[in-house]
Amino acid sequence: MATETTASTASACVGPNGSAIGMPQLCGDWVWNQVFWLVLALVAIYFVLTRVALPRIAAILAERQGTITSDLAKAEELKAQAEEAEKAYEKALADARVEAGKIAEQTRAEIRAQVDEAQAKADADIAAKTAESEKQIQEIRASALANVEAVAKDTAEALVAALGVSADKVTVDAAVDKRIEGQR
Amino acid sequence: MEGEIAHIGAGLAGLGCGLAALGVGNVAANYLSGALRNPSAAASQTATLFIGIAFAEALGIFSFLVALLLMFAV
Amino acid sequence: MAENTAGAHGAEAAQGEGGGLVFHPMDQFIVKPLFGDGAVHMFTVTNVTLWMALAVLCVIGLMVLGTSGRGIVPGRLQSVAELAYGFVYKMVEDVSGKDGVKYFPYIMTLFLFIVFANFLGLLPMAFTTTSHFAVTVVLALAVFLGVTILGFVKHGTRFLELFWVSSAPMVLRPVLAIIEVISYLIRPVSHSVRLAGNLMAGHAVIKVFAGFAAIAAVSPVSVLAITAMYGLEVLVAFIQAYIFTILTCVYLKDALHPHH
Numbered sequence: 001m002a003t004e005t006t007a008s009t010a011s012a013c014v015g016p017n018g019s020a021i022g023m024p025q026l027c028g029d030w031v032w033n034q035v036f037w038l039v040l041a042l043v044a045i046y047f048v049l050t051r052v053a054l055p056r057i058a059a060i061l062a063e064r065q066g067t068i069t070s071d072l073a074k075a076e077e078l079k080a081q082a083e084e085a086e087k088a089y090e091k092a093l094a095d096a097r098v099e100a101g102k103i104a105e106q107t108r109a110e111i112r113a114q115v116d117e118a119q120a121k122a123d124a125d126i127a128a129k130t131a132e133s134e135k136q137i138q139e140i141r142a143s144a145l146a147n148v149e150a151v152a153k154d155t156a157e158a159l160v161a162a163l164g165v166s167a168d169k170v171t172v173d174a175a176v177d178k179r180i181e182g183q184r
Numbered sequence: 185m186e187g188e189i190a191h192i193g194a195g196l197a198g199l200g201c202g203l204a205a206l207g208v209g210n211v212a213a214n215y216l217s218g219a220l221r222n223p224s225a226a227a228s229q230t231a232t233l234f235i236g237i238a239f240a241e242a243l244g245i246f247s248f249l250v251a252l253l254l255m256f257a258v
Numbered sequence: 259m260a261e262n263t264a265g266a267h268g269a270e271a272a273q274g275e276g277g278g279l280v281f282h283p284m285d286q287f288i289v290k291p292l293f294g295d296g297a298v299h300m301f302t303v304t305n306v307t308l309w310m311a312l313a314v315l316c317v318i319g320l321m322v323l324g325t326s327g328r329g330i331v332p333g334r335l336q337s338v339a340e341l342a343y344g345f346v347y348k349m350v351e352d353v354s355g356k357d358g359v360k361y362f363p364y365i366m367t368l369f370l371f372i373v374f375a376n377f378l379g380l381l382p383m384a385f386t387t388t389s390h391f392a393v394t395v396v397l398a399l400a401v402f403l404g405v406t407i408l409g410f411v412k413h414g415t416r417f418l419e420l421f422w423v424s425s426a427p428m429v430l431r432p433v434l435a436i437i438e439v440i441s442y443l444i445r446p447v448s449h450s451v452r453l454a455g456n457l458m459a460g461h462a463v464i465k466v467f468a469g470f471a472a473i474a475a476v477s478p479v480s481v482l483a484i485t486a487m488y489g490l491e492v493l494v495a496f497i498q499a500y501i502f503t504i505l506t507c508v509y510l511k512d513a514l515h516p517h518h
Binding site for chain 3: 241242
């Protein structure tokens with residue numbers, strides 16, 4: 001490394017051919033030069049570090065820590081919100097289910113009421129019609145019986161007259177009545 | 185003649201470097217055996233390990249320095 | 259340090275060239291002026307200047323330009339910058355305690371400078387600034403003096419309780435106090451020599467192996483060894499920066515909480 005140095009190097013520690021005499025570390029001629037430049041270098045590094053580098057790195061680290069903390073807090077908050085939303089959804093679902101059940105029940109009751117009413121009306125109609133029909137049947141039967149009696153009396157009178165027996169109408173009628181009475 | 189004796193002395197002083205190596209190896213070996221017994225405490229003791237190595241090594245460096253002084257400065 | 263070594267070098271120079279190696283492994287550590295040849299004075303622009311300036315530029319590139327996006331989701335460079343920030347910040351907080359965080363910028367400065375100087379030194383033809391004792395001693399002395407002054411300012415004379423081991427028996431305490439004081443005073447030495455020694459040793463060993471590569475019979479082994487050493491040096495470059503930083507944190511903790 002030092003081989004290119006010329007022989008004129010003015011130091012007691014370097015030989016005429018440029019190689020070191022003894023230990024270069026112990027050469028007194030160079031000490032103050034090294035001390036001077038070392039102190040300069042250390043002061044330079046110290047000022048660069050304290051003025052610029054260290055505050056900046058500390059700020060970066062603090063900012064990162066802050067970001068991480070706030071991100072965690074935000075995530076926590078979002079999680080809480082999500083849980084809340086889920087709870088609300090569940091509640092809404094349950095409410096809707098209850099409501100739906102209620103509505104269905106109500107509708108069913110309404111329909112049943114309508115059906116009952118309609119049935120009652122129909123029953124009443126049918127009963128009324130039945131009663132009327134029975135009355136008519138009764139009437140018809142009564143009138144039919146009356147006709148039967150009249151026809152029987154007329155027939156009996158005609159028979160009696162045909163047989164040549166004169167019998168008065170009253171007797172014949174009584175006899176017919178008696179027979180009919182007996183028939184019944 | 186005097187210079188040759190100084191060189192012999194330098195060689196003898198050089199033995200100190202090897203002995204310091206034994207010391208450093210001893211520190212590291214004991215640290216390792218302790219660390220394997222209780223690995224959870226090992227990480228907190230690396231600084232102590234290096235300080236111990238530094239102290240053991242310093243004495244070897246002293247003998248190295250003595251050797252150099254005998255070689256070049258006496 | 260400067261005075262006594264200068265004398266030693268004069269003796270060495272008189273003796274002539276040291277060693278008969280064709281390939282000088284220590285030549286890579288020579289400080290030389292970038293422009294022209296001349297003596298290296300205090301304000302001369304040298305290769306030290308160049309590589310320290312590159313380290314500063316790399317710090318700016320990573321920590322300022324890399325984070326200029328200010329992204330919430332970081333890009334590659336920003337991730338690295340944030341990683342470095344978090345790594346050192348956590349180290350300071352764990353080792354020095356909560357009240358040590360106030361001194362985080364100083365420790366970050368040391369860490370970034372050492373890391374980039376170490377890694378830039380691994381480039382081929384590079385000059386490794388942190389392999390020089392002059393550099394690491396300044397770094398370690400800055401930590402040592404700063405921490406000691408801080409301890410006395412914070413706790414007054416009660417800072418001396420650091421050396422008075424109250425858990426030890428009364429008889430042993432003065433002895434322990436002496437040992438503690440010595441080990442306290444030797445801190446800057448080991449702190450600086452460790453860093454410079456590790457880097458210098460690794461780089462010199464690589465150069466020595468490179469010298470062996472000239473011999474045809476062993477050159478494949480030598481190339482493999484260089485590769486392996488380079489891998490180790492990449493590891494060492496980071497580990498040494500880490501160790502320097504964490505020891506600074508430990509010393510800072512001692513200053514802030516001197517009681518055992």
